[in-house]
Amino acid sequence: MNRDWLEKDFYKILGVSENASLDEIKKNYKKLARENHPDLNPDNPEAEKRFKDISEASAVLTDQQKRQEYDQVRAMGPSAFGGQGGFNVDDLGDIFGNLGDIFGFGGAGRRKGQSYQTNLTISFVESASGLETKVPLRKEVVCTDCRGNGSENGTAYHTCNICGGSGQTASNQGFFSFAQPCQACRGQGNVIDKQCKTCKAQGIVIKNETVKVKIPAGVDNGTVIRLRGYGGPGDNNAPDGDLLVQIAVEPHKYFKRNGSDLILEAPLLFTEAALGATIKIPTLEKQISLKIPPGTPSGKTFKVKGEGITPQGRRSGDLYVKVYLNPPQNLSRSAKKHLESFRDQFESGDNPRDYLYE
Numbered sequence: 001m002n003r004d005w006l007e008k009d010f011y012k013i014l015g016v017s018e019n020a021s022l023d024e025i026k027k028n029y030k031k032l033a034r035e036n037h038p039d040l041n042p043d044n045p046e047a048e049k050r051f052k053d054i055s056e057a058s059a060v061l062t063d064q065q066k067r068q069e070y071d072q073v074r075a076m077g078p079s080a081f082g083g084q085g086g087f088n089v090d091d092l093g094d095i096f097g098n099l100g101d102i103f104g105f106g107g108a109g110r111r112k113g114q115s116y117q118t119n120l121t122i123s124f125v126e127s128a129s130g131l132e133t134k135v136p137l138r139k140e141v142v143c144t145d146c147r148g149n150g151s152e153n154g155t156a157y158h159t160c161n162i163c164g165g166s167g168q169t170a171s172n173q174g175f176f177s178f179a180q181p182c183q184a185c186r187g188q189g190n191v192i193d194k195q196c197k198t199c200k201a202q203g204i205v206i207k208n209e210t211v212k213v214k215i216p217a218g219v220d221n222g223t224v225i226r227l228r229g230y231g232g233p234g235d236n237n238a239p240d241g242d243l244l245v246q247i248a249v250e251p252h253k254y255f256k257r258n259g260s261d262l263i264l265e266a267p268l269l270f271t272e273a274a275l276g277a278t279i280k281i282p283t284l285e286k287q288i289s290l291k292i293p294p295g296t297p298s299g300k301t302f303k304v305k306g307e308g309i310t311p312q313g314r315r316s317g318d319l320y321v322k323v324y325l326n327p328p329q330n331l332s333r334s335a336k337k338h339l340e341s342f343r344d345q346f347e348s349g350d351n352p353r354d355y356l357y358e
């Protein structure tokens with residue numbers, strides 16, 4: 001992840017929409033790269049900068065994994081970097097809403113709902129295979145008893161007689177006339193005679209529900225899954241906010257992960273290391289055989305192709321088995337005798353560390 005991703009709109013740079021296909025992205029990249037290529041634009045620093053930006057944008061958007069990360073970073077904003085930006089998700093909802101106002105889509109007061117965030121902890125094995133589960137959701141919904149206007153049954157109100165229902169009053173200052181929210185009805189246009197008991201005149205109630213969430217195979221710790229429309233209600237028919245599910249993956253007792261590859265450390269008996277053996281090794285789902293050649297040193301790593309993690313839509317990683325020698329801890333008297341005789345017969349005079357003095 002890259003902090004300046006927040007500032008850079010790669011989609012805009014390449015002139016494509018956020019759901020553009022890979023082919024569209026490649027096509028636009030080729031066209032723009034040709035137009036701005038330094039060879040065709042000598043001594044043109046602007047074209048050179050554009051060429052760099054285009055190349056950077058294409059490198060990210062044509063790599064499925066990078067594109068996904070980029071989308072997530074931009075969806076989360078500064079909080080994708082541990083909240084160092086001083087924003088939380090709710091602030092972001094406001095920021096997006098205000099941008100909507102500035103650019104005029106939707107118009108004033110039509111704001112997308114707040115985004116909610118929730119955390120979900122899954123096991124290492126679940127992260128590898130993917131799963132479908134449910135997350136709890138505390139959602140603000142429009143009160144059905146009053147249909148959101150806050151009065152009993154939605155009918156116990158009258159039109160404000162100060163502003164005539166417009167919610168605004170005009171105040172004249174010299175030549176100009178300014179519209180202000182009406183004080184009497186607080187800009188609502190209506191005055192409530194009797195409050196709705198269900199929502200205490202708020203027009204909104206809290207609903208506890210659960211949402212199904214599909215976790216794709218191969219998700220890594222920190223991945224954020226966006227569920228559109230499961231956030232707070234939007235104003236005036238604006239879309240509802242989103243629910244951002246941040247995934248935490250519990251570490252495995254034995255397996256470690258490096259991208260799509262798995263790493264496993266496994267002990268060898270010293271006879272297995274010396275004489276060679278076919279040993280059994282677990283993968284995340286099954287058991288496999290691994291051939292240890294005679295004379296295998298401690299620390300040697302064996303690659304087992306295709307037994308890593310298979311992220312959805314991508315090729316599978318590999319399993320790396322790192323072996324180490326595990327000498328017997330409690331030798332019986334007879335075993336000790338055998339080893340001593342082995343030493344006296346085959347190792348007397350040998351110093352395996354001789355080369356360290358060269």
Ligand SMILES: [Zn+2]
Nearest residue numbers: 160163182185
């Ligand atoms: Zn009024």
Ligand SMILES: [Zn+2]
Nearest residue numbers: 143146196199
């Ligand atoms: Zn109500």
